[in-house]
Amino acid sequence: MMNPQLIPTLNRHFRLQWEPVQDAYVLLYPEGMVKLNHSAAEILRACDGERTIAEISTELQQRYPEVEDIDNDIDEFFEGATRNGWTRCECRD
Amino acid sequence: MSAATSPAPPLWLLAELTYRCPLQCPYCSNPVDFAHIKEELSTEQWLQVLQQGRAMGAAQLGFSGGEPLVRQDLEILVAEGRQLGYYTNLITSGMGLSRERIASLKQAGLDHIQLSFQDSDADINNYLAGSRKAFANKLEMAAAVKEFDYPMVVNFVLHRMNIDHIESILDLCVELGADYVELANTQYYGWAFHNRQQLLPTREQLQHAEAVTNAYRERLQERMKIYFVVPDYFEERPKPCMNGWGSIFLTIAPDGRALPCHSARVLPLDFPNVKTVPLQEIWYDSPGFNHFRGDEWMQEPCRSCPEKKKDFGGCRCQAYMLTGDASQADPVCSKSPHHHRVADVVAAAQETDPEVQPLLFRNPDNSRRLAVCGEDESPQDCGHR
Ligand code: SF4
Numbered sequence: 363m364m365n366p367q368l369i370p371t372l373n374r375h376f377r378l379q380w381e382p383v384q385d386a387y388v389l390l391y392p393e394g395m396v397k398l399n400h401s402a403a404e405i406l407r408a409c410d411g412e413r414t415i416a417e418i419s420t421e422l423q424q425r426y427p428e429v430e431d432i433d434n435d436i437d438e439f440f441e442g443a444t445r446n447g448w449t450r451c452e453c454r455d
Numbered sequence: 456m457s458a459a460t461s462p463a464p465p466l467w468l469l470a471e472l473t474y475r476c477p478l479q480c481p482y483c484s485n486p487v488d489f490a491h492i493k494e495e496l497s498t499e500q501w502l503q504v505l506q507q508g509r510a511m512g513a514a515q516l517g518f519s520g521g522e523p524l525v526r527q528d529l530e531i532l533v534a535e536g537r538q539l540g541y542y543t544n545l546i547t548s549g550m551g552l553s554r555e556r557i558a559s560l561k562q563a564g565l566d567h568i569q570l571s572f573q574d575s576d577a578d579i580n581n582y583l584a585g586s587r588k589a590f591a592n593k594l595e596m597a598a599a600v601k602e603f604d605y606p607m608v609v610n611f612v613l614h615r616m617n618i619d620h621i622e623s624i625l626d627l628c629v630e631l632g633a634d635y636v637e638l639a640n641t642q643y644y645g646w647a648f649h650n651r652q653q654l655l656p657t658r659e660q661l662q663h664a665e666a667v668t669n670a671y672r673e674r675l676q677e678r679m680k681i682y683f684v685v686p687d688y689f690e691e692r693p694k695p696c697m698n699g700w701g702s703i704f705l706t707i708a709p710d711g712r713a714l715p716c717h718s719a720r721v722l723p724l725d726f727p728n729v730k731t732v733p734l735q736e737i738w739y740d741s742p743g744f745n746h747f748r749g750d751e752w753m754q755e756p757c758r759s760c761p762e763k764k765k766d767f768g769g770c771r772c773q774a775y776m777l778t779g780d781a782s783q784a785d786p787v788c789s790k791s792p793h794h795h796r797v798a799d800v801v802a803a804a805q806e807t808d809p810e811v812q813p814l815l816f817r818n819p820d821n822s823r824r825l826a827v828c829g830e831d832e833s834p835q836d837c838g839h840r
């Protein structure tokens with residue numbers, strides 16, 4: 363379980379970008395590319411280096427009230443994203 | 456290919472800017488007759504290629520060669536690539552790089568530099584590269600890559616002569632502060648194909664290298680990502696070459712020839728040139744690109760094989776180089792009737808003393824000689840030496 367007070371940011375070698383031809387957001391990094399599904403893209407787009415995981419969850423819950431257990435999804439997403447080196451989480455200083 | 460399915464767009468564009476290179480790596484994947492391939496694309500022509508590729512959907516752009524830094528217009532091309540929205544990768548040996556150039560490339564918007572080394576041992580590095588200054592220069596450039604805050608990606612091509620240095624290679628990568636390390640076992644194309652006997656490691660060497668790599672991975676985890684590219688000669692199944700022929704990758708050779716992979720030039724197919732044919736037409740409509748799409752072209756054992764969707768029958772170039780027929784199964788596959796052509800070379804490599812036959816270095820003189828002798832013979836064999 364990630365600490366919900368951590369602030370996630372995209373790692374500096376990664377670029378999040380909309381690709382019209384793939385009709386999707388992709389994550390670009392040295393010699394690699396991941397095509398993101400809709401929810402992964404929404405979460406990553408919310409990582410602005412200001413908001414905490416908890417704040418991101420609240421915001422996305424407001425936008426998608428029909429999704430159940432969004433906190434858990436987001437927690438799992440950041441666990442995976444951190445492991446893959448996409449994102450890095452820091453404390454508010 | 457069945458007419459019903461239209462190919463997906465190319466996502467990767469590899470711009471081989473030039474075959475010129477100050478180094479002479481005996482495992483270089485450039486065509487052995489590179490000395491005869493002149494007529495490089497102009498800046499304007501490259502700019503058009505980048506624009507067309509991006510419009511088709513390519514998002515990753517690699518600049519390689521040869522040594523791409525030889526091109527003085529590299530910064531112009533990088534700037535255009537970045538501005539078009541590509542993630543821009545420079546694949547370099549570091550020769551021709553300087554702090555000034557690293558700075559101007561940064562300014563142009565370059566996203567990443569992959570720096571290749573020949574070995575962690577300075578003398579062997581320089582011997583393989585054919586340059587006494589190479590190693591010191593690379594160390595200096597690695598520091599500058601860091602200084603300018605690029606992701607640090609280090610590449611080592613592994614073979615018999617350096618694979619036992621795996622620990623010092625990985626230690627060097629840690630020291631350089633690498634974010635990613637690519638340990639690429641030699642793939643036997645181009646010059647490497649001619650030097651197979653001298654470059655192929657033994658099975659023991661390979662197992663040792665993998666074990667050491669795994670130990671470092673365990674220890675370093677996310678701090679340094681290590682990719683270990685296995686040499687397919689030691690496998691029983693081929694690699695899914697290029698993720699399928701003409702499915703993701705598009706290479707443009709220095710003279711403008713469009714290829715489904717950087718070695719496809721060896722195949723007896725007609726590949727169009729971007730000087731005369733638009734990229735869109737090349738990718739979707741040219742006979743060269745459509746030739747090995749789908750699986751209609753396959754013969755047995757691939758045709759009825761349950762694994763054909765997984766590996767696409769392996770590499771077409773390898774099939775051609777080893778059997779003379781590009782639509783054969785990749786002989787790496789143990790089901791291939793030609794598998795012995797791989798197995799025999801691997802078996803022989805367990806014994807031969809690599810010192811016995813001299814390495815054939817990649818340089819214009821050897822290239823011209825090889826082109827005269829024909830692809831199948833080394834100059835030693837045909838007396839052109
Ligand atoms: S492999 Fe060596 S010789 Fe070939 S292009 Fe790269 S640096 Fe030059």
Ligand code: SF4
Binds near residue numbers: 762767785790
């Ligand atoms: S027979 Fe062909 S398709 Fe089957 S595993 Fe071998 S190479 Fe792949």
